Amino acid sequence: MILGNQPTGAPEEEATPKWGNSPVTFHEGTLAEIRQYIPQFERRGFGLSLQGNEQCRMNQRLDTIVRLPFHDDNALIPVGVVSKDYALVPHTDVLDVATKSLEAAQIAPDKVRTQLKITEYGERMALSLFLPDEYQFDPGDGHPMALRLECMNSVDGSTRFRALMGWFRFVCSNGLIIGVTRSDMRRRHVGDFRLQDIGDVLTSGLKEADKEKKNFKNWRMSPVTINKIAPWTEEHVRKAWGFKAATRAFHIARTGADAEIAGQYKGTTPTTIPVRRTTQVPGAPKECRTLYDVSQILAWLAKERRDLQEQLEWREAIPELMNSLN
Secondary structure: OEEEEOOOOOHHHOOOOEEOOEEEEEEEEOHHHHHHHOOOEEEEEEOOOOOOOOOOOOEEEEEEEEEOOEOOEOOOEEEEEEEOOOOOOOHHHHHHHHHHHHHHOOOOHHHOEEEEEEEOOOOEEEEEEEOOHHHOEOOOOOOOEEEEEEEEEEOOOOOOEEEEEEEEEOOOOOOEEEOOOOOEEEEOOOOOOOHHHHHHHHHHHHHHHHHHHHHHHHHHOOEOOHHHHHHHHHHHHHHHHOHHHHHHHHHHHHHOEEEEEOOOOOOOOOOOOOEEEEEEOOOOOOOOOEHHHHHHHHHHHHHOOOEHHHHHHHHHHHHHHHHHHO
């Protein structure tokens, strides 16, 4: 049951994007231009400043990661406490290795559009490198997708370093993401940490891209009905992402528009609870007809998560959810 129209998306997704407890800013440009938005860090001993006659000594097992003065901010800012065996990997090193990996793959870095997502003090960074136009792919709906390399890094030990390949759909200004390319690397910031493995992820991802294109085309040719989607959202989407997401998925599939819950949960299911229509989902048909349409619904819901870590986790769940519908 749809109770009316509203001009905005779901309220829970309207707040400023964040990563953990930190607000996130966005920057776009070339690889060279992006560098100016990335601060530098160093490790220092972990101790207390003295007051009066207090005594203290440095902690022998821990260090402090400090953001150095950046642009007009001349202050030193501590961003985390790490163990002595923690390997500090500066964000600029990630940028440099990603640039070299592109050059090794004979992809001109100056033709790569770059998006940077970085937390308030710079402790966490997500770098998206959109490969040139010749790597784009139109699955047949007139909405091309770009192949991209993503690198995620932290200097405070809050997240592991990751490099992965995936697809970005251009139809929405914020992008629709399908995280089905299996090229992926995760590393803890300890021991034999090797940023050079970014190149292996890029090379492998380029090889697997053709397989993914066939997969998208197969989804485009695979019909699915709302009668099949309904029990799938009730069981699989609800189990993976919760009642609200299952409700939104079903109503996007049925109408092409997102929705927010307007009725009481008690005695209802994601397919029967009253909702209010919110916003038309870019690139979505008025009624879902193929598995590819379903994949775009899941990608939309993942992209709409406020927290960047949640976005990634939801994207990673898409292949399994798609398999449960096949």
